[in-house]
Structures are given as structure tokens and as C-alpha cells.
Amino acid sequence: MSQWVRSLMTHDEIRTWLEEDRSEQLDRLWARANAVRRENVGDAVHLRGLIEFSNHCVRTCGYCGLNSTNRRIQRYRMTADEILDCAHAAASYGYGTVVMQSGEDYGISALWLADVICRIHRETELAITLSVGERPLDELKRWRDAGADRYLLRFETSNRDLYDRIHPPRAGQDRSDRFELLRQLREIGYETGSGVMIGIPGQTYDDLATDIEWFGRLELDMIGVGPFIPHPAGPTALLPPAEEGQVPNTEQMAYKVVALTRLLCPASNIPSTSALATLNQTEGRELGLQRGANVVMPNCTPTRYRALYDIYPAKACVDETAEQCLHCLRARIASIGRSVGEGRGDSPAYINRLATT
């Protein structure tokens, strides 16, 4: 029974793979990750329609262009009707899920978002994923009760000091604990996703190997990783790289992390992320899908808002319409001999977890 059998790799083995640069060795890693992906989650590539519905944010994260100290971006918040239009469009394109993502925006009340979730739930068959930052437990529960299925919250890095530097606490509040929040999200019944950025200044190979170990330990249903892309409005650019063993924020490093994540978490859903497509617009998405990933997230945000959701510069697909994204991604998936997934595309890790609890 190869299913559910995860590779047992020690910290040092993971780190050695992250440091590996010989192409014949890496070809072995890609092939193994691709085979484990096929055995456990199949050839279908699930499409998630991404709706970036607000770029307001109370946080001052050093990595992200939406941070509240950035006075240079125009802020927007989509209306409920605009979001519903996007959800209907996503359903008409055959997507099984919408991902509602925003800055950490308390202008979005728990009640308002619960109402939007109810409407999407009532009017479509879509699975609903939220990615709206660190909100209080009662709000997370309310949204789950309203019909939200999944929650994405990257822990960004497992190095606590680095995390505190790049993700400072809000004024007057304690440092945040995303590991604890992830545990709570799972307990409430969300299909739970997390992930990290690769090549944050100050992040070492040991840190990144520990991140990947955490993916396995947390038994995540979804894992999104992507290269860190410096934003001119983010103070992170000012942080010095680690003196020893700084991880580069390269495309190659991102593929290694995708592949190792697949080996450690064989039944999780793993997207080939936009940050990867941003570094290699020609074939970044496809290479991610051939090295362990099984999900892509076509952007459904109305074109007039897209460029304003400026988490990092030169983001892939900012000038395209939702329909263009759909056609482009379908063609890319077909070009590598894969099929487009049907239905909600719950992760086998989650389905298995439900069956055994």
C-alpha cells in the first residue's frame, strides 16, 4: 500500500537535498516527487479561482507590499455583489473552489463576510477557502458555520526570531502564534493549509529544512510555498542575508521545496504558485506541476483591482482577465499531459482524516 506512506527523511537529508545542485541528482528528485504525486493525488490538476477582495491591512509585515505603512497604494475593498459575480464566473469556468484572499482587514466584519459566504454557498456548488489572516476564534467559527470549507494561513517561516522580525505584532498585542491558530482551524473542522516563503533574508538551509519537517508534523491538507520576491515598500529589503547558509530565493530552490514537500506530505494538495510563475513566466507553473504540485489558482479578481493587490512586484497575470487566465492555464495543463480536475478537489489527506476520526 504505497498510499499514505510518507517518505521518512531526517532533517539532515532534507537539508542535503536543499543544498544539492547537480542536475542528474535533481532529476532523480523531480522524478520521485512526480511519481509520488501521481500515486497519491493522481493526474488531475485542480483549479481554484482566486478572488483578492481587499488590499486593506492592519499589519506591518516586512515582506508584503500591502503592509499598512505603504502609503503609495490605493486601497480597495470589493462589494458583496462584486464578489458574488466573481464566484459565479468561477463556477461557470468549471472551477470547484473559490479562494477569498485579503489583507488582515477589520473593515471586513465577521458578519458581513459570513453573509457573503452564505450567499456563495447557497447560489453555487463551490468549495469556499478563506485566506484573510489572523482573526479571532469566534470569527473563524462563525465563517465555518456559514459554509466556509478551507482556510489558508502560511506560517511563513518556522524560525521564531525571523518570523517576529518580518511579521511584527500589532500595536498593544502579543506576538502571533500561527502554529496555534492552525491547530485551532483544524479543530473547528477547516481543511487547513499553510506554507512558507523561500529565500527570506536571514533564512538558512536549516530553517527551511525545519519548515518542511513542520509540514509533515502539522499534517496539513494544503501546502503553498513560493520564492520570496522583495517589495520596494517592504523594509525586509534592508535586512542583511544570513551570514552563513542563506537560502537563495530562486526558482530552483522553490522546485526543491515543492518536491520535498510532496515526498513528506504525499496526500496533500500542493499548488504551483503565482510567485513561481512570476520568476519564470514561460514554464514556471508547468515545472511546479511536474515536480510535485497538483493545484493551480487562476486569478478571478476583476482586472481593475488586480494591480492594486500588490503583495510583490511584477506578479504574474496582473494584466489578464479571468477568462484569459482560464484559457492560458487549461492550455498549460494540457501541454504537460495532465487533466483539469472536476468537483471540489478536497485533499485526500483531509478525506482520510475525516474517515479516521
Ligand code: SAH
Ligand atoms: N493576509 C493574508 C494573506 C496574505 S497574502 C495572510 O496574512 O495570511 C498570501 C501570501 O503571500 C503570504 O502568506 C505570503 O507567504 C505571500 N507573500 C506575501 N508577500 C510576498 C512576497 N514579497 N514574496 C513572496 N510571497 C509573498
